[in-house]
Amino acid sequence: MTGPGSTAPRQFAFTTRAHVAVDDITGEPIGLDDVDTRVGWLLDLIAAAGAELTARLWQPVTFDVLAAGRDHQDRRLPAQGHVAAARLGWNPHYPDGVYVPSRVTRVVTAQVMATLRILAYRDTAITSLSQRFDPATGALAPPTEPGDWVPLGFARGVRRQLIARARREGGALAGRLRITDMQGPPQVAAMARLSAADRQLAHIAVSDAVMTLTVKLPTCPVPAGRAQWRRVRLTAAIPGHLDGRAVSGWHLPTLVLDQRGLLLRCAATELVPAADLMAGTVAVGVDWSPSTLGAAAITTENPDGLSSDFRGWTYDDRGLGTKLARLQSEGQMLHRKAARLTQLATNAEPEVRTRLEAKIAVLNDHRTAVGVKRSKINRELGFHFARQVTDYAASAGARVIAVEDLTTLESRGHGRVNNNRAAQSARRKAVIALAHTAAEVGITVVSVPARGSSAQCPGCDAPLARPGGYHTAWCSHCRVSGNRDHIAGVNLAKRALLGKGKVTRRRGQLPAVRVAEHAPVRKSRDKTSPTPSRPRHRRVRHSLPTVTARAGVTKKQHVPALEASVWDTVQPAPPHGDTGSRDTRPSPTHATQVADSMRST
Structure with a gap:
């Protein structure tokens, strides 16, 4: 129901970092560097298991099942990825002697199923486009049915793949192709989507702008039993720009590691005014x-x-578009230079190849920056x-x-x-x-x-x-x-x-x-659009120096500057809610400064 004063739920995302970590059972503090290490062990287990499961499922029958949306008993597959994987029997395999809780397996299967379901659309599109592809001319025939239409940018990318494959095979393609024929299994990101688990692995509590996340982490790289998984209680600050918002629910975050350590990618549900399209004039x-x-x-x-x-x-855009164009040109230049050095290092002497590889690594770091x-x-x-x-x-x-x-x-x-x-x-x-x-x-x-x-x-x-x-x-x-x-x-x-x-x-x-x-x-001769706020003009003049001139030295004649033109303006500060402004910060200083000082040595 929509009407005046009605609200509707919507989800939004934010990031934060933990500044305090303690053992959930003993209450002893844990260094944040130790937490980063233990989270890294968890992400390594998830990434390895996800890569193994993705490689095992990388075959056409997998995408046929996902496209049909039915299990072996002709029942509709659930929307939850880990439930659908359990019904199909798609479970990851771990090395011998490694104990992983079943809730971590849920996280692995949920992430793999999300990736495969996205690629199922690409598999269907590649099958349709390969049937309309002419290897001799490298052109795609127009679609004959509405279901064969795909975005033009997507079609161009698949066409380049088909041309490269036809060139490798000598100008001929073997009938209908699938995504498994065009590319290998994708890489699995090193992250942990805790939303696929329950309270046995992680739970969250929020009070007084403080979020407390309790999550079970391994105590060694290769845990051999249940005792080598212990709960850690992480405390993080809620960003200040969320103060006063009608948040109705907080969801479990996704754990990732970046250059600064553990990053919590959180989500929440809030109530916003309900929109009524039919009432808009x-x-x-x-x-x-x-x-x-x-x-x-x-x-x-x-x-x-x-x-x-x-x-x-x-x-x-306040000049940001020009800056983006400059950074884009710089990135392309670094890419060309790294590609050229890679070609030179292919047939170079071992000593020269070592020096070139070092330069290539530096160029790649600059490209990442x-x-x-x-x-x-x-x-x-x-x-x-x-x-x-x-x-x-x-x-x-x-x-x-x-x-x-x-x-x-x-x-x-x-x-x-x-x-x-x-x-x-x-x-x-x-x-x-x-x-x-x-x-x-x-x-x-x-x-x-x-x-x-x-x-x-x-x-x-x-x-x-x-x-x-x-x-x-x-x-x-x-x-x-x-x-x-x-x-x-x-x-x-x-x-x-x-x-x-x-x-x-x-x-x-x-x-x-x-x-x-x-x-x-x-x-319409009537003014219907609002007048954009005009920046306040200010004349720019050089102020006179306040330093007292030394005796015996001829003073310089200071000529006042000319009157500023109308283009010399002072941009007003953005409104308070502008989270993307560089003049105002969306939230006060996070607790990460305190976290840096608490890291273990």
């Missing part, structure tokens, strides 16, 4: 732009039809963009935000470099952050088709002219002109309003409008 359309991350515009549904003032808002920087900037950029768009939609009274469907959006026609930069942008993270941020105020993010959004007129659906270049648009029939991205935002918002009664929902995906309907959008 104002929608915001977000267009992904090649010049910036995105632009937005508003369309309003009135009794006499749709209207818009065609005045949009363009996101200012660049990737970490890009990941952090992408997250910051995505959440800052999400906060700005959410505030823009809330100010306009919108209940729907329409974004372009990323599966149908391709970067092409702008040159190899610009296409690559657009493809590497933070769009996916921005969509996830936007859906998370908009749900806090009861706004729904809907995915709509992207084709023709910036090429067709919102009023008459005719092709738009480009009198002023790529970023301008003009319709001679409707007398509508403006920025190309803003007009695309009007089209996207229109499609969300027209298709709000035909929204399809799939688990783990955004609500989607599959068909782009058309209705004329008239230009």
Whole structure:
């Protein structure tokens, strides 16, 4: 039921680190370095067992069972991975003499089943694409049935695999192929999803912004019995930006190890205002732009039809897009250099090969560091963009935000470099952050088709002219002109309003409008979109030095600086809830500083 004041549950994720660790039975403190070591032993057992189980199940019959969704007795497979694996008899094997609790086996099978179920879709797509592949021309025939359609980016990747396999086999493919013919079993990540277990392995308690996790860890690399598994009680701080949020449930975290030690990837369920798509009469359309991350515009549904003032808002990424492009070029340069040194080391002398391998290791470390920087900037950029768009939609009274469907959006026609930069942008993270941020105020993010959004007129659906270049648009029939991205935002918002009664929902995906309907959008002289906040201008002048001039020294004449232009602005501080801003931190200092001082020596 939805209505005024109604709420709906939604899950969100956060990370934290333990700052205190004690033995659950004796209460003796345990050094955090010792905890990291014991968690590493647990992750090694899980990764080894998962790799063994994945390699054993890497055969076509496994994916046939998963695609059918039925067990040996023709019963529907449960959604829980460990329950489905137990029903099918898919259990990992451990080395002789190693004792592993059954709850750890649940964690292993749950992670392996999640991976195999994802790859079952890829197996079905490869089977369909291999039948339509022509080894002589390297082209794919168009699909004949609706079930054979796959995203274009996915099809291109499979086509490259098919071309490489045909080249290895001399230009011929042996009939229908499966995923097991195209690639080997995937690597199993070293992590422990405790959500698949019960209280016998781990349980969690939260009180007064402190989370206490009790988990059973091995005391040696190769535990031989039950006595070599002991419970450890970890205490971690809840991030400050969760204070005041209506959290209704805390879930068991996922344990991973990074450069700083144990990291807890936690999840929780909170209550947010329920969104009602049918009641929304104002929608915001977000267009992904090649010049910036995105632009937005508003369309309003009135009794006499749709209207818009065609005045949009363009996101200012504060130079983060330029920094991402620079880091991307740097990473590509490091990759090319490492590949070249690898070729030289193949036939080099042993001493030279040793030196080259050392250089390659350094280059790979630098590439990893660049990737970490890009990941952090992408997250910051995505959440800052999400906060700005959410505030823009809330100010306009919108209940729907329409974004372009990323599966149908391709970067092409702008040159190899610009296409690559657009493809590497933070769009996916921005969509996830936007859906998370908009749900806090009861706004729904809907995915709509992207084709023709910036090429067709919102009023008459005719092709738009480009009198002023790529970023301008003009319709001679409707007398509508403006920025190309803003007009695309009007089209996207229109499609969300027209298709709000035909929204399809799939688990783990955004609500989607599959068909782009058309209705004329008239230009309204009334101001319907909110005025973006303008930064406060400040004149920049050089202050005079306060140092007293020495006697006998001619003073320099200080000429005051010229009056600053309107472009020299001071950006205001983001709002309090902006978790992606670099000016405000989403939470106070974590307890990890205390944890670093408590690590055992």
